[in-house]
Amino acid sequence: MLKQTALYSAHQKLGAKLIDFGGWEMPVQYTSITDEHLAVRNAAGIFDISHMGEVTVSGTGAVQFLNSVLTNDIRKLAAGEGQYTLMCNERGGVVDDLYAYRLCDDVYFLIINASRIEPDVAWLQAQAAKFSGELKLTDTSHNYAAIAVQGPRVAEFINTVIPGASVSAMRVNAVIDLKKNQIGGFKYNGHSVLVSRTGYTGEDGFEIVGGDESIQQLWAQFLTVGQPFGLKPAGLGARDTLRTEVCYPLYGHELDEETTPIEAGVGFFVSLDKGEFNGRSVLADQKANGVKKKCVAFKMTDKSAPPRPHYPIWANGAPVGEVVSGTQSPSLNLGIGLGYVPVEFAKAGNVIEIEIRGKRAAAVIVPKPIFKKADK
Amino acid sequence: MSNIPSDLKYAKSHEWVRVSGDTATVGISDHAQAELTDVVFVELPAAGRQVKAGEACAVVESVKTASDIYSPVSGEIVELNPPVADNPSLVNTEPYAGGWFFKIKLSNPAELNALLSPEDYKKQIGG
Numbered sequence: 001m002l003k004q005t006a007l008y009s010a011h012q013k014l015g016a017k018l019i020d021f022g023g024w025e026m027p028v029q030y031t032s033i034t035d036e037h038l039a040v041r042n043a044a045g046i047f048d049i050s051h052m053g054e055v056t057v058s059g060t061g062a063v064q065f066l067n068s069v070l071t072n073d074i075r076k077l078a079a080g081e082g083q084y085t086l087m088c089n090e091r092g093g094v095v096d097d098l099y100a101y102r103l104c105d106d107v108y109f110l111i112i113n114a115s116r117i118e119p120d121v122a123w124l125q126a127q128a129a130k131f132s133g134e135l136k137l138t139d140t141s142h143n144y145a146a147i148a149v150q151g152p153r154v155a156e157f158i159n160t161v162i163p164g165a166s167v168s169a170m171r172v173n174a175v176i177d178l179k180k181n182q183i184g185g186f187k188y189n190g191h192s193v194l195v196s197r198t199g200y201t202g203e204d205g206f207e208i209v210g211g212d213e214s215i216q217q218l219w220a221q222f223l224t225v226g227q228p229f230g231l232k233p234a235g236l237g238a239r240d241t242l243r244t245e246v247c248y249p250l251y252g253h254e255l256d257e258e259t260t261p262i263e264a265g266v267g268f269f270v271s272l273d274k275g276e277f278n279g280r281s282v283l284a285d286q287k288a289n290g291v292k293k294k295c296v297a298f299k300m301t302d303k304s305a306p307p308r309p310h311y312p313i314w315a316n317g318a319p320v321g322e323v324v325s326g327t328q329s330p331s332l333n334l335g336i337g338l339g340y341v342p343v344e345f346a347k348a349g350n351v352i353e354i355e356i357r358g359k360r361a362a363a364v365i366v367p368k369p370i371f372k373k374a375d376k
Numbered sequence: 377m378s379n380i381p382s383d384l385k386y387a388k389s390h391e392w393v394r395v396s397g398d399t400a401t402v403g404i405s406d407h408a409q410a411e412l413t414d415v416v417f418v419e420l421p422a423a424g425r426q427v428k429a430g431e432a433c434a435v436v437e438s439v440k441t442a443s444d445i446y447s448p449v450s451g452e453i454v455e456l457n458p459p460v461a462d463n464p465s466l467v468n469t470e471p472y473a474g475g476w477f478f479k480i481k482l483s484n485p486a487e488l489n490a491l492l493s494p495e496d497y498k499k500q501i502g503g
Contacts, residue, residue, distance in 0.1 A: 017411075032413040033439040237440050305417045305437050328416040328439050357419075357435070 005050035006145040006212035007219055014233055022115030024051040027235040036238035037330040040201050043230025044151035046222050047239055049207065050215065053117035053141040055110040055124065061133020062106050069127050069278055070100060071261060073271035077102040080170025082181045082196055084269050086261045087120065088279030092286070093257040094264070096120045097249060099198060101183045103169045109183075109194070111209070113251045117141055127278070145215035149222055150205030150242075153229040158206060161221050162186050162195060169194065175206070188214050200239060202246030202369065244325050245371035247297050247338060253309060253324045254295050254338055262286040263340070265295045265368065293321070294346040297368045300335035300354065304361035307337040307354045314353040314360055315345045323354060329371065335363075336370050378407040378501060381472055385488060386497035387448035392472065393491060400449055400488075403476040404436065404467065407501045412438045415467040418460050420477060425453045427480065429487050434477050436467060445477060449487045455479040 002025040011018065016027035027048065029036060039045045057066060066074045072085035082101035086094050096116040101109045112120050121139045128137050149158065155176055162175045168185030170178060175195055178184055183196035193210035208218060222231065240250070247265075249255050254264050261270050262283055272284050300307065307326030312319045326337030337354070345352065348367045353360040384392045390408035394401040409415065417437040427433045427447040434445035457476050460466050467475040482488075492500065 028440065029413065034414045037439075241439060305419060305435065305442065306439070308442065328414075328437070330414075330439065 003051070005048055006216055007048045007050060007147075010216065010219055011048065016233070016235060019236070021236055022051060022113070024114055026051060027233070029235040029237045030233045033235070033237035033241060034330040036232055036234035037241050039230060039232040040151045040203055040234055040238060040242055041331055042151070043153045043232075044149065044157075044226050045201075045232050045234035045238065046219065046226065047148040047150065047234050048146075048219070049148050050145035051114035052146060053112040053114060053120065053139070054144050054209065055112060055121065056136075056138045056140050057108045057110065058106055058136045059134040060106055061131065061135045062108050064133055065128065065131050065135050066100065066108055067274055067277060068131070069124065070098075071270040071277065071279070071283070072100070073274040074100060074102070074108070075274065079104050080182055080184060082183050082198065086255075086266065086269060087123065088261070088277075088283070089123075089257055090278060090282075091258075092260040092262075092279035092282030094251070094255040094259060094261060095123050095257060097251060097255055097266070099196075101169070101194075101196065103183070103185070103194075111207075116251055143211070144209050145212045146207065146209045147215055147219055147222070148199055148201075148205060148207045149226070149231075150199045150201040150203050150234075151231070152204055153231070154205050154226075157225050157229055157231075160225050161218065162188055162193070162208075166195075167192075178206075189217055193218070200248055201242040202248070202371070203242075240325075241327050241330055244327055244336060244338065245329055245331055245369065247368040247370060249295075250325060259340075260286060260291070263291045263293055263295060291343055293340045294343050295324070295338055295340055296346045296365045297338055297370045298336070298352060298354075298363040298365050299332070299370060300361060300363045301351075302361040302363075304335060304354070305356050306335040307339075307356065307363070312355040313339050313341055314355060315341065315350070319355070320345055326354075331371050337363075378405070378410065379472070380405065380407075380494045380498050382494045384472070384494065385448070385491035386494065387446065387491055388500060389446045389448075391445060391448045393448050393488070395482075395488060398482050398485070399454065399479050400451075400482055401476050401479050402445075402448060403471055404445065405497070406471045409468050409471045409475070412436060412443060413468070414439045415464045418464045418467065418477065420456045420461055421453050423453055423456055426483075427451065427453060429484075429490075436464075447480060448491055449480060449482055449484070451480040451483040453478050454481045
């Protein structure tokens, strides 16, 4: 039985095409992936992200605990700030990638992948059992629904939907005053909601977490208020093409328990100088001595079908790796993807081939991100 | 509401067939293109290939996924539609005209009787 979010009936009313995503019945598209993708790049789009998980970590030991299980340095966060970070096993493999927010002094809020809620919570509890400081760890996923409102025009109308100053976390006079990666608590129709200036699209935008009722009301109000600005409801299909263009990893594709953040190309979010943490010795060795395989971005140069996950990657006439994400880029109108290759092939400008249904088509390794606004 | 021309036959897998003499033209239905949305690539079979009814012989790719196209009838592929390979969005805009894929010389015309009438296809897609 698939789980449904608080916005399920709203998706049905909009005529969304629904698919199973990590055990959730989610909209993959409403009208067309291309239209929804371009709405987010050029104007605005709204996504249901209620399937994502939330974990609250509090207590005087929270900082020390989180710094022992996450790769980024949580001490960098002031109240009301967030950071992208990863959770690794002892081998340096990725248990999950997530956003960690500091809501106030000793209260942290983690937003984790839907498909990883159970393994993450089990992993965190096992780590907490070995931890001696004061700590409270709660899976609050079932308390929250969430939406992402993304695109260059969102800043023009979000204050109309969520008016007034914040009341907790980052104190700002208006939601628009939040800076990238900041999070504020706001009152919306009498309900408390958390709003962060974050996203998974490469565009400016906000993510909003709250109870079912407030998120249902926000969804409806954003559709009405945003419509004159070009806002469209956008599904997981556009979410995937948007994040692939800007090379944000997706757990289960670029990241898994046998792949490290260094191999995945997100070593920037691994803070080796903060002290001991899970996976540190492996990650330190890889940062110092290099990796065997690396996640690269590529563009198709031959006219070809779009690359797809698991297609073989060839170099110098031999198969050397595999595509992990691939699609037709709606912004660039050509096939793009991400894949793992041995490090000796992982140089921008190198020509590779993607095997598509038994035939090989030429591609070139490009710097990340694949798409930048200036390219247009 | 999906367009289902009355002069065509349909396969359960959403291809249409237009018969002229001993040759059938094959494409996909308006319903199928609407389900796929955003066709970005069409891979046609080789001319001269012998195919059996129900055999996968072309591929249509949307942004999200690749879908096989099955020949509704048996025979030899005698003509392709290069414009649809150059401009795959024809599958979306003209599924019954410029969006056709290939023509096939029927080796067993009796197979046509096993295909769906417009009325039966309409029932199948819940129209």
